[in-house]
Amino acid sequence: MVYSWLNNIQYRLLPGRCILCRGDSGRNRDICPPCEQTLCASWPHCRHCGLPGPTDTAFCGHCSTREQSFNCCIALAPYRQPLDGLITDFKYRRRLSSGVVLAQLLAQRLRNHYLHDSWPGALLPVPLHWRRQWRRGFNQAHFLAAALARELQLPLQANALQRGRHTPNQQGMNRKQRQKNLRGAFTLECAPAARHIALVDDVVTTGTTAGLISELLLDGGATRVDIWCLGRTPPPRVGPR
Ligand SMILES: [Zn+2]
Numbered sequence: 540m541v542y543s544w545l546n547n548i549q550y551r552l553l554p555g556r557c558i559l560c561r562g563d564s565g566r567n568r569d570i571c572p573p574c575e576q577t578l579c580a581s582w583p584h585c586r587h588c589g590l591p592g593p594t595d596t597a598f599c600g601h602c603s604t605r606e607q608s609f610n611c612c613i614a615l616a617p618y619r620q621p622l623d624g625l626i627t628d629f630k631y632r633r634r635l636s637s638g639v640v641l642a643q644l645l646a647q648r649l650r651n652h653y654l655h656d657s658w659p660g661a662l663l664p665v666p667l668h669w670r671r672q673w674r675r676g677f678n679q680a681h682f683l684a685a686a687l688a689r690e691l692q693l694p695l696q697a698n699a700l701q702r703g704r705h706t707p708n709q710q711g712m713n714r715k716q717r718q719k720n721l722r723g724a725f726t727l728e729c730a731p732a733a734r735h736i737a738l739v740d741d742v743v744t745t746g747t748t749a750g751l752i753s754e755l756l757l758d759g760g761a762t763r764v765d766i767w768c769l770g771r772t773p774p775p776r777v778g779p780r
Pocket residue numbers: 557558559560561562570571572573574575
């Protein structure tokens with residue numbers, strides 16, 4: 540309540556500036572309506588893991604042959620232009636206004652999604668290794684989870700998950716190597732605060748991290764884990780263009 544009151548006062552004094560086109564947004568939000576439409580345009584994806592594909596499908600090739608430990612993955616947009624630049628600004632240049640706006644847009648998408656489904660009882664951010672967090676100055680997943688908890692009035696359980704071991708970057712690894720690389724990297728320090736959990740991250744690439752943490756939460760007493768993220772990485776291009 541106090542937050543939204545302060546927010547309105549701030550926009551009366553200083554009009555909103557669009558995080559994408561950098562023009563006046565013309566409203567009390569830092570994104571103009573045309574740029575919002577661009578970012579939030581619907582895109583074909585797997586109904587289960589959110590993987591962008593050529594057409595909307597119930598299940599992508601992977602999900603139709605293998606069971607995932609998480610219930611669903613809800614993303615704002617595919618991780619490509621213009622979302623990738625905004626996430627880079629937010630994550631590596633600490634442009635927190637981009638993080639706030641992207642969380643607001645994701646909250647909008649989630650409100651539509653959960654019109655016909657039950658809301659999770661707690662939000663948990665994917666933890667960052669302390670060394671990486673110290674270098675970056677913050678954990679972007681925690682920032683997003685806190686913004687979403689405020690927008691959606693849901694409890695945040697920030698420290699239940701810990702990242703114990705520093706893991707090498709997963710780029711170029713196959714599925715088996717990624718699983719081996721990440722095994723034991725995460726620990727659950729206390730029971731999840733609800734049976735239905737939303738795990739929050741900025742970008743979901745292969746889904747290996749999301750899958751392993753979901754298993755950990757299910758072993759720890761959760762009965763359902765939904766993944767919420769800003770960007771879902773499209774599969775790499777295969778064959779001639
Ligand atoms: Zn704009």
